[in-house]
Amino acid sequence: MGLGVFIHRSDSIYDDSPAEQYQFPSQYLGRVEACVGDWIIYYEPRKVTETRGYFAIAKVSRVIPDPSVPGMYVALIEAGSYLDFANPVPFSGASGPIEQGVLNEQGRISGRAQSAVRPISPHDFNKIVELGFEEKTPLLPRLDDDVPSSGFEEEQQTPFRIEQQRDRISITVSRVLRDRVFRRVVLRAYDARCAITGLKLINGSGRAEVAAAHIRPVEANGPDIVSNGIALSGTAHWMFDRGLISLSDDLEILISRQTNDPEGVRSLINKSGHARPPRRPSDRPHPHFLKWHREHCFKQ
Numbered sequence: 001m002g003l004g005v006f007i008h009r010s011d012s013i014y015d016d017s018p019a020e021q022y023q024f025p026s027q028y029l030g031r032v033e034a035c036v037g038d039w040i041i042y043y044e045p046r047k048v049t050e051t052r053g054y055f056a057i058a059k060v061s062r063v064i065p066d067p068s069v070p071g072m073y074v075a076l077i078e079a080g081s082y083l084d085f086a087n088p089v090p091f092s093g094a095s096g097p098i099e100q101g102v103l104n105e106q107g108r109i110s111g112r113a114q115s116a117v118r119p120i121s122p123h124d125f126n127k128i129v130e131l132g133f134e135e136k137t138p139l140l141p142r143l144d145d146d147v148p149s150s151g152f153e154e155e156q157q158t159p160f161r162i163e164q165q166r167d168r169i170s171i172t173v174s175r176v177l178r179d180r181v182f183r184r185v186v187l188r189a190y191d192a193r194c195a196i197t198g199l200k201l202i203n204g205s206g207r208a209e210v211a212a213a214h215i216r217p218v219e220a221n222g223p224d225i226v227s228n229g230i231a232l233s234g235t236a237h238w239m240f241d242r243g244l245i246s247l248s249d250d251l252e253i254l255i256s257r258q259t260n261d262p263e264g265v266r267s268l269i270n271k272s273g274h275a276r277p278p279r280r281p282s283d284r285p286h287p288h289f290l291k292w293h294r295e296h297c298f299k300q
Contacts, residue, residue: 001038003125004031004060005099006075007116008042010282015066015074017288018042018056019082019223022075023066028117032075035060039081041120041128043091050280052088054098054128056225057081082223083178084185085132098131099124133181175218182224186212189278190231196245196253197233198270213237215289220296227286230275235268246298249287251275256299 006022014023024032042056059081066072091097101121102113112118120128192208193200201209210231216222230247232240239245245265246254251274255265270276277284 001036002034003038003120003122004035004040005043005054005118005120006040007045009044009048010280011048015069017286018058018077019225019228020077022077023069024073024075024117026071026073028115029063029073031115031117031119032060032073033063034119035075035117036062039125041125046091053091054085054089054132056084057129057132058083079221080218080223082225083181084224084226085129086181086184087132087134089128089131098128133177178224182214182229183212185226186229186231189226189229189280189283190276191279193231193276194233194236195230195251195275195277196236196240196269198276199233201233209233211237213240215285216292220292222289222292226278226283228289230285239265240293241297243297243299245269246294247275247285247290248294249290251277251285254294254298258299 008016008018008022016022022032037060039057039059041054042058043054044052046053059078061076061078063073063075066074089098091099096107097103097109097113099113099120101119101124102109104110187208187210190210191200192202192210194210199209203209210233213230213232214222214224215228215230218224222228230240236245239259244256244259246256248254253269253273253275255262255269259265275285
């Protein structure tokens with residue numbers, strides 16, 4: 001096993017779904033197989049417009065030949081392991097590349113930086129992950145002011161931990177932390193605005209009213225990836241989770257025929273009849289997850 005960096009472009013020609021699989025040619029087979037059972041960091045090249053740099057972690061479960069493309073392989077990602085960074089990490093910092101392993105003996109960036117799959121040292125891996133999950137601002141979900149403190153708030157502050165054990169990296173990612181990070185990346189993608197109603201409500205403390213909703217729930221093996229998320233206000237979230245509304249692949253808002261007040265629902269949604277998309281096309285709800293919601297949750 002070994003740690004690695006996988007390059008992924010938002011406009012990739014490969015059949016990639018970062019939370020589920022990574023397609024690659026045979027020339028990288030050995031490097032990818034070395035990562036089986038261990039963690040990798042996804043990196044978006046600097047050539048990509050508005051690049052995210054290092055933007056997520058995931059764990060490689062196994063590697064199989066691509067059943068549909070001869071000569072290609074697929075790295076399958078362990079279910080539930082993918083997690084976007086709360087703060088995307090740029091390739092270079094004030095003192096040069098964050099990933100020191102891409103430098104040659106002369107201290108210059110080598111051809112290794114161009115490799116779609118490359119190993120990464122535990123030191124570089126730790127540094128990138130720590131920066132990716134550094135909590136510059138609170139990641140707590142919205143709490144009602146009238147709810148008495150129970151000590152749960154402190155539990156939610158549990159940091160992302162990286163521990164060196166027997167020369168291996170052990171990563172602890174709690175469900176609480178995943179919810180906090182997922183909320184941040186989804187609200188950032190939607191500018192803290194409800195995709196269904198278009199409302200952007202911020203309280204006096206600067207906290208957004210909207211929640212980060214999973215399209216395919218975690219309980220149904222839905223990943224914590226921004227394309228499986230959507231920013232929804234309270235009422236819209238309630239309706240979405242109960243299948244009273246859903247979305248077509250082009251984000252048209254679908255209203256269930258079982259809704260007891262369809263006119264009231266129509267008065268709440270965007271006048272365009274479509275959900276507001278994120279700014280980045282790659283952050284849009286993926287048709288794969290929208291299809292699941294329509295088939296398993298939406299009440300026709």
